Amino acid sequence: MTRSSVVKWIVIASAAILALAAGSYFGVRTLQPKPAATRPATGLLGTTLPDVEGQPQRIEQWRGKVVVVNFWATWCAPCREEMPLFVRVQNEWGERGLQFVGIAVDQVEKVKPFARELELNYPILIGGFGAMELSRALGNTVMALPFTVIIDRQGNIAYEQLGVVKPETLRRTLETLL
Amino acid sequence: MDTVPTSTGSPRKRPRVDAWQTCVALALVGAGVWPVELSAAEPKLLPPEQAFRFAARALDERTLEARFTIANGYYLYRDKLKFAVTEGVIANASLPPGKMKTDEFFGRVETYRGTVVVKLPLSAPISGRTLVLAADSQGCADAGVCYPPTQQKVTLELPAVGRGPGKLVDASPEKKNWFN
Numbered sequence: 001m002t003r004s005s006v007v008k009w010i011v012i013a014s015a016a017i018l019a020l021a022a023g024s025y026f027g028v029r030t031l032q033p034k035p036a037a038t039r040p041a042t043g044l045l046g047t048t049l050p051d052v053e054g055q056p057q058r059i060e061q062w063r064g065k066v067v068v069v070n071f072w073a074t075w076c077a078p079c080r081e082e083m084p085l086f087v088r089v090q091n092e093w094g095e096r097g098l099q100f101v102g103i104a105v106d107q108v109e110k111v112k113p114f115a116r117e118l119e120l121n122y123p124i125l126i127g128g129f130g131a132m133e134l135s136r137a138l139g140n141t142v143m144a145l146p147f148t149v150i151i152d153r154q155g156n157i158a159y160e161q162l163g164v165v166k167p168e169t170l171r172r173t174l175e176t177l178l
Numbered sequence: 179m180d181t182v183p184t185s186t187g188s189p190r191k192r193p194r195v196d197a198w199q200t201c202v203a204l205a206l207v208g209a210g211v212w213p214v215e216l217s218a219a220e221p222k223l224l225p226p227e228q229a230f231r232f233a234a235r236a237l238d239e240r241t242l243e244a245r246f247t248i249a250n251g252y253y254l255y256r257d258k259l260k261f262a263v264t265e266g267v268i269a270n271a272s273l274p275p276g277k278m279k280t281d282e283f284f285g286r287v288e289t290y291r292g293t294v295v296v297k298l299p300l301s302a303p304i305s306g307r308t309l310v311l312a313a314d315s316q317g318c319a320d321a322g323v324c325y326p327p328t329q330q331k332v333t334l335e336l337p338a339v340g341r342g343p344g345k346l347v348d349a350s351p352e353k354k355n356w357f358n
Binding site for chain 1: 223224281282283319321322324326327
């Protein structure tokens with residue numbers, strides 16, 4: 001092997017190592033939204049859960065709108081972090097047919113004061129720990145929170161995200177669906 | 179099986195181009211395709227029982243030792259750690275101090291990272307008996323997700339008086355899967 005070819009292979013090897021490092025860093029560290037492999041949200045739409053007043057609410061009632069279903073809990077700091085964004089976006093785009101729905105993996109007495117404090121302007125349904133199973137069926141296989149799915153006007157799941165939703169990603173996705 | 183170059187030009191030119199093409203291709207794969215491939219699959223997050231591995235052993239006939247091995251990039255809340263036994267009573271579980279963290283929502287909270295070892299003295303010796311130690315824990319990943327409270331259990335046999343500590347028992351025996 002000549003000297004120049006040794007140098008070449010060193011360059012190739014370092015490029016490969018760098019590329020692999022970059023790939024695994026961005027691939028693993030960011031919780032990317034799942035590309036829209038559109039499938040019907042039948043199970044979710046057919047779900048009935050009590051709201052904070054104890055009234056049963058079927059998710060189907062919002063069919064025809066673009067529905068953002070957010071699984072969250074009061075004990076989950078990243079969940080609480082992103083909820084003011086949801087309040088803002090609901091305010092801005094509600095009239096265009098956008099409906100946020102929160103499903104709390106929590107107890108009603110913990111949810112109520114929190115909903116008041118944050119001035120939530122969208123319904124919160126009380127799912128308890130059973131709601132984790134519901135989220136698993138939607139693709140939350142790790143069963144962690146927050147977990148968010150967006151249902152399009154046709155009742156299909158257009159987007160799902162484990163972890164905090166990036167504001168620009170949310171707005172961009174909703175723009176295409178509304 | 180090298181092909182002999184038929185051109186009259188420098189035969190060394192061709193391998194050089196190939197090498198650089200390989201280099202560019204590798205860089206492209208690394209920077210572009212690789213992360214997309216990974217992120218198209220589920221995010222690489224561990225299930226709670228792997229992120230927060232629980233194990234315990236009996237130190238003697240009246241003392242248990244609980245141990246959490248927390249994966250890198252994950253943490254447990256100190257005030258969410260609870261222990262219970264099916265035999266006897268835990269007299270005084272003194273949790274080691276955690277790392278103070280100021281949370282925007284929860285104020286000052288204590289968290290654990292790495293390994294946490296907790297001594298659990300029982301109110302009375304129960305040598306030779308078997309008990310189940312249940313540990314409740316709740317934690318999060320730095321990646322920005324939290325796990326619901328999880329309970330993990332181990333079955334421990336307490337040694338007879340004067341015998342040494344028992345073996346460390348894992349809560350969930352690791353499933354051998356070389357592809358995970």
